[in-house]
Amino acid sequence: MHPVAPEPPRPERGRTAGERPREVSEAQQAVETAPTWTARAIAALNPRFLLSQADGYPVGIKQFLQFCLVLVYPAWLFCVLLYWPLWVIGKVLEGILWVLFWPVRAAFSGRR
Amino acid sequence: MGLLRRAPRADLRLEPPGPYRATDMVSVAVTLPEALDAVVSARVELGYVNEFRYVWTGAAGGSNPGTAKDGEAWVQVLEEPLPVTAGVLAAETRLVTFRLPSWSPGSSERAVRWQVRLRVDRRGRDVAVDVPLEVLVAAPEPTPDRHDLPLVQGERASANSIAFDVTTERTCYRPGDQVRGVLGLTAREPVTRTALVAAWFQKLHLSHPLDKQPPAQPSESFTPRPMIDIAKDVQLVAEQRVELPFVLPLPAGIDPTTEAVHSSLTWNIEFKVEFSGLTGAIERAQLPIVVHTD
Structure with a gap:
């Protein structure tokens, strides 16, 4: 019979997604923490922000995604410039749907 | 002709076959019917295969369908080396004894699968034998009351x-x-x-x-x-x-x-x-x- 070794320490467990700090790239952090709407749009125009969207993917796939993101960069610039008018159009559409669906909400809301 | 030789055999038997509880002794009879040559290292391991889900797309993914996959990892708890003399592991039956730690997680169908493993690294064909064992887990001490587990x-x-x-x-x-x-x-x-x-x-x-x-x-x-x-x-x-x-x-x-x-x-x-x-x-x-x- 072998001598009994002392008990090994309990191995450290990992952390769940909720317990981990959020991982965002510097470029994305700059967009999220920009104080004003214009500063935010300018930070979003930085090509590093677009390239950082491929972060975390396996090697190969990441480079392919970055290649695709470079291709769509002009379209991305166009979208950022159109952001404000698109947002306004979206809000108008939301308002129209809100009025249109008023009777449906009135009929179905609540338990009574 | 080394490639065409049949795989070297080894046999692991648990005594008793289980189920086990934390702090129990697990005895494994390791039987080698014939001596193994060209052995680099040989060991018997006690641990569990731990299944988990993970996101292969990194920080960007997580909630989208298709971004999470099943993975598993071997968590080694104890290890006992087998004596190798001049690259030869002798043909014999050897008894290896482990004591399950007090913190041993309980066996489950997929998440935690306890195993005793024999691993012999050779210059030729390696030997790998796995034997499952069941570990029962006792109620936590002290017993949690309703304030610890609120609604x-x-x-x-x-x-x-x-x-x-x-x-x-x-x-x-x-x-x-x-x-x-x-x-x-x-x-x-x-x-x-x-x-x-x-x-x-x-x-x-x-x-x-x-x-x-x-x-x-x-x-x-x-x-x-x-x-x-x-x-x-x-x-x-x-x-x-x-x-x-x-x-x-x-x-x-x-x-x-x-x-x-x-x-x-x-x-x-x-x-x-x-x-x-x-x-x-x-x-x-x-x-x-x-x-x-x-």
Whole structure:
């Protein structure tokens, strides 16, 4: 019979997604923490922000995604410039749907 | 001709075959019918295969379908080297004894699968033999009371008109036990519809891998199917408490509550009050319980 070794320490467990700090790239952090709407749009125009969207993917796939993101960069610039008018159009559409669906909400809301 | 030679054989036998409890001794008889040459190292390992979910797309993914995959990792708990003399592992039966640590997580069907492994690294063909063993887990000490495992309710603002309170006689159960208790319901608003009150057991598989990105949400599964009706056509009255006694049989053979290195299992009893009609709201509450197999 072998001598009994002392008990090994309990191995450290990992952390769940909720317990981990959020991982965002510097470029994305700059967009999220920009104080004003214009500063935010300018930070979003930085090509590093677009390239950082491929972060975390396996090697190969990441480079392919970055290649695709470079291709769509002009379209991305166009979208950022159109952001404000698109947002306004979206809000108008939301308002129209809100009025249109008023009777449906009135009929179905609540338990009574 | 080295490639065409048949695989070297080895046999592992557990004595006794189990099941085991934490701090038990596990004796493994390692039998080599013939001597192995060209051996670099040889060892017997005790540990468990720990299954978890992970996100292969890194930080960007997590909640989108297709971004999470199943993975597993070997968590080695104890190791015993076998003596190799001049690159030869002798043909003999050797008894290796391990003591299961007091913190051993309980065996479950997939999340934690305990194994004893023989690993012989050779310059030729390696030898790898795995033998499963079952480890039962005892109730936590000291036994948690209801304050440690509080009822979770009111998670949805749109369905939060009932105050739930649940009393159960215990917090820790074995598979196959009956969970007995009383469910108290107090409506905060006037109610005109009747309600169905039902319950089921929810298993949450939380993944926390050490070196991979965990998914944003735990995987959940339910048992039994269909869920158990506690009461039907209950007419709640505003500000009046209704008491519904319940007996919920916990299915036999379910996985115990476990905390391992890369993933954990937790159990909840889920209660629902479903108001009648097509647009009846569903109100829910979750009561955490501990399931132990010993």
